[in-house]
Amino acid sequence: MTDPERQRQLQQLEARIDAAKKRGAPKPRADEHYSQANLAWRMVIELVAGLGIGFGIGYGLDLLFGTLPIFMVLFVMLGLAAGVKTMLRSAGEIQHKKLADEAENDAPAKGGKDEGA
DSSP, rough: OOOHHHHHHHHHHHHHHHHHHHHSSSSOTTHHHHHHHHHHHHHHHHHHHHHHHHHHHHHHHHHHTTTHHHHHHHHHHHHHHHHHHHHHHHHHHHHHHHHHHHHHHHHHHHOOOSSSO
16 A cells, blocks of 8 residues: 555544544533423422322312311322422432433443553
């Protein structure tokens, strides 16, 4: 092979490598703000749903038994606790997923070599 031909092949190879890097590069997410808002709404809905279900059950039991709003207050508190528990579980899932994504993105950057040895 002649030297100019080898140079041309190297330039073509470099161009293909650059094109592959550009294809594999992570693209910035334009909908990141909206996904965070969706997660916030999901948590709010979980909390309100717990309160609403607790209120409905308590009010229904109060009507059925003809009692003071004791069941309503009790079940609203239980609904609040269930809503908060569900919110915290959702937040934990979201955090776990985000940490896994960050770890996955950081893994190739470390190179797999032991720097100390």
